Amino acid sequence: MAFKKRFTPRKKFCRFCANKELPLDYKRPDILRDFVTERGKIIARRITGTCAKHQRRLTTEIKRARQMALLYYTTVHATEVRKKIS
Numbered sequence: 001m002a003f004k005k006r007f008t009p010r011k012k013f014c015r016f017c018a019n020k021e022l023p024l025d026y027k028r029p030d031i032l033r034d035f036v037t038e039r040g041k042i043i044a045r046r047i048t049g050t051c052a053k054h055q056r057r058l059t060t061e062i063k064r065a066r067q068m069a070l071l072y073y074t075t076v077h078a079t080e081v082r083k084k085i086s
C-alpha cells in the first residue's frame with residue numbers, strides 16, 4: 001500500500017451526516033477550522049471524507065467566514081485572527 005493512513009486510523013465518514021447537530025455555519029469557525037489546513041487551505045474531500053453535498057456547503061461557509069475575518073486566508077493572518085477571537 002502506497003498510502004498509509006497517516007493520522008486518522010478510523011473509517012472516513014462525513015462529519016456533518018454523522019452528526020446532524022453539528023452546525024455547518026460560517027459563524028462557527030471552530031468547526032470550519034477542522035476542514036482547513038494550518039495554511040488556510042480547504043482540505044480536499046477525499047481526505048476529510050465529507051460528502052459532496054456537505055463539502056459544497058462547507059466551501060461556501062469557509063469562504064464566507066474568511067470574508068468575515070473569522071477564518072484566515074494565510075498563515076501570517078492567522079496570528080491576528082487568533083488574537084481577535086481569544
Ligand SMILES: [Zn+2]
Pocket residue numbers: 014015016017018050051052053054
Ligand atoms: Zn454529508
